[in-house]
Amino acid sequence: MEPISRIVPHFQESLDALKERLLAMGGLVEAQVHTAVRALVERDRSLIGRVTDGDAPVNRLHIDIDSRCFTLLALHQPMATDLRTIVSAVKINTDLERVGDLAVNLVEAAERYLKHAPVKPLVDIPRMADLAQAMLRDALDAFVRRDTVLAQHVLDTDDEVDGLKDQVFRELLGSMAKDHGLIEPALDLILASRHLERIADHATNVAEDVIFIVSARDVRHHAWEGGPGSE
Amino acid sequence: MEPISRIVPHFQESLDALKERLLAMGGLVEAQVHTAVRALVERDRSLIGRVTDGDAPVNRLHIDIDSRCFTLLALHQPMATDLRTIVSAVKINTDLERVGDLAVNLVEAAERYLKHAPVKPLVDIPRMADLAQAMLRDALDAFVRRDTVLAQHVLDTDDEVDGLKDQVFRELLGSMAKDHGLIEPALDLILASRHLERIADHATNVAEDVIFIVSARDVRHHAWEGGPGSE
Numbered sequence: 196m197e198p199i200s201r202i203v204p205h206f207q208e209s210l211d212a213l214k215e216r217l218l219a220m221g222g223l224v225e226a227q228v229h230t231a232v233r234a235l236v237e238r239d240r241s242l243i244g245r246v247t248d249g250d251a252p253v254n255r256l257h258i259d260i261d262s263r264c265f266t267l268l269a270l271h272q273p274m275a276t277d278l279r280t281i282v283s284a285v286k287i288n289t290d291l292e293r294v295g296d297l298a299v300n301l302v303e304a305a306e307r308y309l310k311h312a313p314v315k316p317l318v319d320i321p322r323m324a325d326l327a328q329a330m331l332r333d334a335l336d337a338f339v340r341r342d343t344v345l346a347q348h349v350l351d352t353d354d355e356v357d358g359l360k361d362q363v364f365r366e367l368l369g370s371m372a373k374d375h376g377l378i379e380p381a382l383d384l385i386l387a388s389r390h391l392e393r394i395a396d397h398a399t400n401v402a403e404d405v406i407f408i409v410s411a412r413d414v415r416h417h418a419w420e421g422g423p424g425s426e
Numbered sequence: 427m428e429p430i431s432r433i434v435p436h437f438q439e440s441l442d443a444l445k446e447r448l449l450a451m452g453g454l455v456e457a458q459v460h461t462a463v464r465a466l467v468e469r470d471r472s473l474i475g476r477v478t479d480g481d482a483p484v485n486r487l488h489i490d491i492d493s494r495c496f497t498l499l500a501l502h503q504p505m506a507t508d509l510r511t512i513v514s515a516v517k518i519n520t521d522l523e524r525v526g527d528l529a530v531n532l533v534e535a536a537e538r539y540l541k542h543a544p545v546k547p548l549v550d551i552p553r554m555a556d557l558a559q560a561m562l563r564d565a566l567d568a569f570v571r572r573d574t575v576l577a578q579h580v581l582d583t584d585d586e587v588d589g590l591k592d593q594v595f596r597e598l599l600g601s602m603a604k605d606h607g608l609i610e611p612a613l614d615l616i617l618a619s620r621h622l623e624r625i626a627d628h629a630t631n632v633a634e635d636v637i638f639i640v641s642a643r644d645v646r647h648h649a650w651e652g653g654p655g656s657e
Contacts, residue, residue, distance in 0.1 A: 265509065272503040278496065282516055289517060371602070371609050378602050378609070382616075389620075 206271045213263050213284055214339050220256045220291045221335040225328050227253065227298035228394060232324040235305035235387060236317050246302040253295035260288045276408065283404040287338060290397040294331065297390045297397075304387045311380035314370055320384065323359045323391040326352055330398035337405045349402035356395040363388040437502045444494050444515055445570050451487045451522045452566040456559050458484065458529035459625060463555040466536035466618060467548050477533040484526035491519045507639065514635040518569060521628040525562065528621045528628075535618045542611035545601055551615065554590045554622040557583055561629035568636045580633035587626040594619040 227249050234242035264285045267273070273281060330349045337345040367381040458480050465473035495516045498504070504512060561580050568576040598612040 265513070268499070268513070269505055269509055274500055278500055282496070282499070282513060285513055286517065286520060289520075368610065368613070372606060375603060375606075379599065382599070382613075385613075 206267070206273070206277075209263070209267055209271075210277070210280070213260065213267065213281070216256065216260050216263065217284060217287060217291070218335055218339065220253070220260060220288065221331060223249075223253050223256060224291050224294040224298060225331050227295055228301065228324065228328055228331075228391075231298045231301035231305060232321060232391075234302055235308060236321050238309055238313070240306075240309060243302050243306050246298055250295055250299050253292065257288055257292040257295075261285060264288070279408045283338075283408050286404055287335075287401050290400045294394050294397050297394050301387055301390045304383045304390065308380050308383040308387070314367070314377050314380050314384060317384075319359050319363050319366075320388055320391065323356055323363070323388060323395075326356050326359070327391050327395040327398065330356075330395050331401075334398045334401035334405065337402060338408075341405070341409050343406050343409050346402040346405040350399055353395055353399045356392055360388050360392045437498070437504070437508075440494070440498055440502075441508070441511070444491065444498065444512070447487065447491050447494065448515060448518060448522070449566055449570065451484070451491060451519065452562060454480075454484050454487060455522050455525040455529060456562050458526055459532065459555065459559055459562075459622075462529045462532035462536060463552060463622075465533055466539060467552050469540055469544070471537075471540060474533050474537050477529055481526055481530050484523065488519055488523040488526075492516065495519070510639045514569075514639050517635055518566075518632050521631045525625050525628050528625050532618055532621045535614045535621065539611050539614040539618070545598070545608050545611050545615060548615075550590050550594045550597075551619055551622065554587055554594070554619060554626075557587050557590070558622050558626040558629065561587070561626050562632075565629045565632035565636065568633060569639075572636070572640050574637050574640050577633040577636040581630055584626050584630045587623055591619050591623045 227246055230242050230249070231246045233239060234246065264281050267281050268278075271277075330352050333345050333352075334349045336342065337349065364385055367385050371378045371381045458477055461473050461480070462477045464470060465477065495512050498512050499509075502508075561583050564576050564583075565580045567573065568580065595616055598616050602609045602612045
């Protein structure tokens with residue numbers, strides 16, 4: 196059976212437009228994370244409002260992309276790789292929207308943190324942020340280019356982020372134990388590092404979807420031929 | 427055009443089987459959360475291994491459900507509500523798998539916590555756990571029964587969970603400030619409460635999907651008739 200997606204016109208254009216929107220969504224949430232981390236590291240309170248205000252456009256784009264995915268599925272009833280790509284786009288869109296939420300959580304932690312004197316010069320947290328942002332960019336590039344090598348690189352980088360998170364935790368635990376007054380701000384740094392860890396986790400979810408889209412082709416095609424329960 | 431889902435036989439049976447699997451997945455991860463919280467509250471180290479071992483069946487069921495969703499989409503090319511139900515099932519399945527991961531995170535926090543004397547009798551954390559588990563159950567019931575009132579109840583309950591999380595945070599901050607020796611175990615309780623908060627968040631994601639499936643019917647149908655970009 197010829198997939199309907201090859202007969203109905205404009206499918207490829209609509210799919211390309213969907214991918215562009217996902218990249219735009221990725222750019223938007225990455226900028227939100229970047230600004231939130233700047234607020235924390237540069238102690239710049241003026242950036243806090245920019246991030247909280249920036250969540251509404253992220254949510255609007257999230258709804259737009261979700262709607263495009265459903266329209267593509269309903270109108271074109273795609274098969275095989277196209278089907279997996281569009282359903283994965285729904286999942287990736289959800290991951291990106293949560294990254295947007297985490298940028299807001301980050302800036303909330305920053306807002307509390309900035310009420311205190313600095314605990315220490317921040318080194319590991321900006322490093323975690325750089326890694327998490329690069330992972331997001333790479334994961335989306337891998338999605339658009341179907342690049343499983345790049346997707347695997349994203350998965351590998353996640354270990355480095357987890358290592359930094361543990362390092363931040365141990366170090367700040369030490370700071371708290373030594374100095375009572377640091378408990379509150381140190382806790383907010385620990386929470387900030389956990390938000391960054393979760394952002395990196397969302398990037399790994401996207402990378403896993405890419406590997407699924409590309410490498411599950413044969414397996415899923417076989418399952419589809421055999422009918423439900425045959426896999 | 428008559429939806430293909432009405433012509434191809436066995437669609438309804440396959441969809442019912444999918445819903446049953448999702449309920450089984452929900453039951454599995456809820457049991458994992460329950461056991462992890464028991465390990466923490468009853469200080470029962472023997473339960474830790476049960477939760478870490480219990481993650482593999484959760485992951486197997488996750489893959490099975492994902493595969494069923496793609497098979498249903500490819501074989502039956504459903505429209506409208508059926509399409510939204512199956513794509514939502516992919517998302518709900520992802521949410522449940524992450525709840526399973528969070529049960530493992532919970533039991534890891536419990537394992538560290540049990541190395542210390544108890545910080546305090548645990549009241550709010552078991553309460554959070556009860557609420558989060560009830561939210562999960564209700565959200566899945568709402569999905570199966572298309573019950574938006576129950577889904578809205580889940581969303582409302584999330585405020586109570588957030589309130590408890592803030593209360594736990596403030597109280598344990600006070601304990602840490604008063605007694606150095608409590609910093610480490612109190613931190614693990616704070617982390618445990620954040621894991622429970624995230625479990626409740628996943629339940630709200632499911633509830634939001636239910637409201638989308640049921641109430642977006644007209645909007646999405648209109649979009650489908652009008653073609654991409656018309657919504």
